[in-house]
Every structure is written in structure tokens, then in C-alpha cells.
Amino acid sequence: MSKSGKTHIETLAVHAGHEPDPATGAVTPPIHLSTTFQRDIDGAYPRGFMYGRYDNPNRHMLEACLAELDRAEACAAFGSGQAATSAVLQALKPGDHVVAPLDVYFGTAKLLKEVLAPWGLQVSFTDLTDLDALKAAMRPNTRLIWAETPSNPLLKITDIAAVAEIAHAAGARLACDHTWATPVLSDVLGLGADIAVHATTKYLGGHSDVLGGAVSLKRADEFHERIRLIQGSMGGVPGPFDCWLLMRGIKTLALRVRAQSANAASIAEFLAGHPMVEAVHYPGLPDHPGHEIARRQMSMFGAMLSVQVKGGQAEAMAAVARSRLFTRATSLGGVESLIEHRKSNEAPDSATPDNLLRVSVGIEHADDLIADLDQALRG
Ligand SMILES: *Cc1c(COP(=O)(O)O)cnc(C)c1O
Secondary structure (H helix, E strand, C coil), rough: CCCCCCHHHHHHHCCCCCCCCCCCCCCCCCCCCCCCCCCCCCCCCCCCCCCCCCCHHHHHHHHHHHHHCCCCEEEEEECCCHHHHHHHHCCCCCCCEEECCCCCHHHHHHHHHHHHHHCCCEEEEEEEHHHHHHHHCCCCCCEEEEEEEECCCCHHHHHHHHHHHHHHHHHEEEEECCCCCCHHHHHHHHHHHCEEECCCCCCCCCCCCCCCEEECCCCCCHHHHHHHHHHHCCCCCCHHHHHHHHHHHHHHHHHHHHHHHHHHHHHHHHHHCCCCEEEEEECEEEECCCCHHHHHHCCCCEEEEEEEECCCHHHHHHHHHHHHCCCCCCCCCCCCCEECCCCHCCCCCCCCCCCCCECCCCCCHHHHHHHHHHHHHHH
């Protein structure tokens, strides 16, 4: 019986890709550090493994697990989120056109502008929450729309089903950076995306101790063949211990993401009524512009939020300095709450407001997090 299909994500997170070790019966898989694998006397590789760059038992388990979580036909794992993103973009050809959101993850914007545009990829940035603007940005040679929802740092929501329709009508694929919503909150391939990309560094790992990336493909078609070619020949693959840590983290993925999202919802509601707060950006708030779409395509509203404090950069930084439970650090998705003055971590020309703090909500008790934010904001 297939473990995917109707099986719930909590069950998949524990079982998909996991089998007790056939050699020893070990319930937790061993870490296979070997870079090379023995051939049979007839020259064959009967266990399917040949050389560590092409495949490794730990990576194999991770890819099988992620494919099931994403309800995908195939998944390829990489050494970072950016290596996964690069693989998808390099599977295109020089001269192909890509449409990406204006507020795409700044690392992806940098990759597109400074690495892939000089290589020959044509790139347009547009507001993907405005479907007319997206339609106007499409060209005859558009081969890929890159979406990211919720977006960074304003938590804008892109309508995946509507964008998929526009992509497919133009003969293009839709790739969605699924790092923030995760397979727990949204089934992007089911909504119409062709490719889900993850920075597994974030929620999938969940403990801020491993970098990784993955590309899940709805169909194991010729685009998947290109991704495999790039994975094996460019070699941006994850190490066995990284894969093992990810498999360990994924077992609690659903529990963590739900707890974190519930905490974030409580915090967003609290901040929305706080006298020192100018604005809260969280798709779970009814007045958020993407609220209705988020309700349709997500089961909860996620664990990321941004808050604009009254005043400017100095007031925002002072509040961060007073926080005791939110660690001052970039990144997201770990069990510990993080807070970041976002603009000073982005490029100098960033459009992020001076008074904006980005918060990654962890699994601590919501009341403790709220009390800490309250004292930090009041000063
Ligand atoms: C962190 C992140 C990435 C990049 O992942 P790395 O593992 O740091 O390379 C890409 N997209 C989003 C949305 C992210 O949050």
C-alpha cells in the first residue's frame, strides 16, 4: 500500500522514507558516510548506489520522505535552499524568461540578477498578488513563474491556483518557494504548482542546525531529468549527516508548525491592539489583504509575522534589544523564536520599512512570548 494518497501528514512525517535498517534492524537509520559503493562481480550495482554525489542511502530516504510530504512524483535534495533554487532556474535555458515576485526572497533576487541574468536568463519582477500585472509581464518565451507565499517580509499572499492557470495557459511551469507555508499548511502541488522548492534549513529541519534544500516535482518528467542532471553534475548535494538531521527534524514537523502557527496567531492578535504598534502583517488577521486567499489555500496562517513599531529604526532596534525570549538573529523555522530588524539585513536599496521587525515564532508558550514582546515594546 502506498503511504501517500490519503495518509495524513503527521503519519507521513514519521513513516515516509523510513524503514528499519535491513542489515541490523535499527529503528533509527544509520548514517552512511561511505562515498563509494561496491559493485557485483558482473559489474552491476544491485543496491542502486554507486557514488555519493549521485546518491546515498540517507539522501535517498530524505528524498522519498519529502516526495510523499509534497504529494510529488519525485524530489531532489540539495545542500542549501539556494542550491535547490539554482537547480530549478538552471534547468531553464539561456534566453528563457522567468517572472518572479517583486518581494521575492532577497537571496533569490540576487541570484537572478547577479548570477543568472548574466548567464542569459531573462527576468521580470512583478507583483504576483496582482494577476493583471502578472499577465502583462508574460512573454512568448516565459517558461517559468516563480512564486513565494507568504512573502518576505510583508506576508503577501499569492493565489497559487490562479497563478498556475496563467502559467499553464502560457505553456510555462509554476515553481513555488514553499519554505514558509510548508507541506503542513498548504498543498501547493495540489493547488496547481508544478514544482515546490524548500529551504529545508527552516521548518523541515526545525532546529536551526542544518542547511538544506529540496525540489519536489509533481511529475517525474523531462524537467525532473534536468534537475537530476544538475544535481549530479553540478554537485550541490547535502551530506549524509545533514540528510539524517533533516529526517529527524521532519518527524515532528506537523506538531511544530501547528504549535508555532497557533502561537503566531495569538501574538499577531495581541500586537494588533498594542499602543506602541503601527501595523502588523499577518495573513491570519481579517484585515490583511491576502486573508481570504490564505484561508482558501492554507490550513493555518503560518508562524512568520512582521510588526512595524511606532517610530523609526531607533525605536525598532531598541525594542529588539529589550527582548529576552526572542533571539536577535536572521532565519526562521526553528523551535526558538527569533526577531530581526529586517532592513539592516537586506540590501541598502531595500523597500522594507525602517521600523519593521520580522518575527519567527517558536514553540515556547504564547503567554510568555506575548509578555516578553509587551515589555520590549513598552520599554
Ligand atoms: C532561507 C530561505 C531561502 C534560502 O535557503 P538557504 O538554505 O539559506 O539557502 C530561500 N527562500 C526562502 C523563502 C527562505 O526563507
